[in-house]
Amino acid sequence: MKGPKTHVLLIGVGGYPYLKGGTEAKQQSPELAGLGQLTSPVASVKAMYEKVMEYNVQDVWSKPLGSIEMLLTPPPGLPPVFPGMNVENASLANIEDAYFSWKKRCDAHEENVALFYYCGHGFQKKYHFLLADDFGKQPANPWRGAFNFDDTRDAFYSCKAATPIFLVDACRQVTIEMLEKDLTVAPIDLPSLSNPEESKNHLTLKATASGQVAYGKKNMPTYFTQAVISGLDGLVARQDENEHWLVDTSSLGLNIHRLLELINSKQSFKQRCQINSGIPTDIVRRKTAPIAWLEVSCDPATALPLAGLTCTEDDEGASAPLTRKPMPDAWKLNIKAATYKLAATFEAGGDFTGGFIKTSLIPPFRKINVKCQ
Incomplete structure (x- = not known):
């Protein structure tokens, strides 16, 4: 050719x-x-x-x-x-x-x-x-x-x-x-x-x-x-x-x-x-979206060790949500560039209530704090 x-x-x-x-x-x-x-x-x-x-x-x-x-x-x-x-x-x-x-x-x-x-x-x-x-x-x-x-x-x-x-x-x-x-x-x-x-x-x-x-x-x-x-x-x-x-x-x-x-x-x-x-x-x-890096934490930072985190692609045909159990460090993800819904949840009766945010991830990197009450 x-x-x-x-x-x-x-x-x-x-x-x-x-x-x-x-x-x-x-x-x-x-x-x-x-x-x-x-x-x-x-x-x-x-x-x-x-x-x-x-x-x-x-x-x-x-x-x-x-x-x-x-x-x-x-x-x-x-x-x-x-x-x-x-x-x-x-x-x-x-x-x-x-x-x-x-x-x-x-x-x-x-x-x-x-x-x-x-x-x-x-x-x-x-x-x-x-x-x-x-x-x-x-x-x-x-x-x-x-x-x-x-x-x-x-x-x-x-x-x-x-x-x-x-x-x-x-x-x-x-x-x-x-x-x-x-x-x-x-x-x-x-x-x-x-x-x-x-x-x-x-x-x-x-x-x-x-x-x-x-x-x-x-x-x-x-x-x-x-x-x-x-x-x-x-x-x-x-x-x-x-x-x-x-x-x-x-x-x-x-x-x-x-x-x-x-x-x-x-x-x-x-x-x-x-x-x-x-x-x-x-x-x-x-033609397809590349991988980008996403770091998810909580605001205030004291909520992060207690928060269960969820990352869901904002697309009807997307794969199952990604989840993480409570941990003290920020959640680092390598995922395709797209729009995502990020959520923090807490066990009932704790010091915090859950938070939610929708964000677009574009290369190379984005850091997001989910606000929690």
Whole structure:
């Protein structure tokens, strides 16, 4: 089928053979000696891959999925991540080959969406450097196993695809050794002075600010990746005039810190993302309502530990009401965007009488207090 498509390139580097804990570990400089293996990139790339394929089945990509290519290097000892699939490792040579193949596919139509995702180790000097799995193979110059992301991204803007999306889930720290040396790390692709500065609908999201660290739990997708996926799933969606739910480049970028806070409230302070975006353009388009987050409490707060709570969708064909027994904490729900009736009830003879409220839930989040007498 001809026409614009979404082309995806996923790169996950969790295994670094030449770094601490690797299968061919070599003695690195003191500042790199502690740099080792990662488990989050494997879980993160797997989550991204599954989400891309899920959207393909659901037919919600604004431009149908045209291709998906994946490079993944797991840390030693991990069982196969994609049994039966032939997934190449994320060496610098393989990353270069995959990048140029992806760029060529993206260049086939000016309305294509080009989605690039990287998760692994990163450093920042003047430019953001991303590490391939052969980083450290030559300890005298370990940077031969890295590439300059910023220049590579700028070079991509020569591509016809009007909507390039770059998601970079990597740290951006700098070492003293990096500052002391005239460090040059080559990009995969060379920017041209004749290139446009940016594609008009571009989006670049970096998981953290310059000099800072990105976070995640062991064997789990990173907080940034979870936030991106929750946004694409609809937590930043809006309805258009045809009642379709749309996620666009601008809404994903502008709400990334709110999404991080919903995933883990501490990350809204620890992890500050860098956002660079152009004209908003749709990424995902749904006919059905997405999931939003609802938090229900009582006013006054002293009523909450005694209140039985009920949440009923205001639709004749809706499913059975959701209920919760009295508990001291607010009731947190992940439910589809819709109009709901919320009620608090109390056992007869108590200190409070019941309350009721009708409210509309739209993404990403709403907090409601049911007033009780």
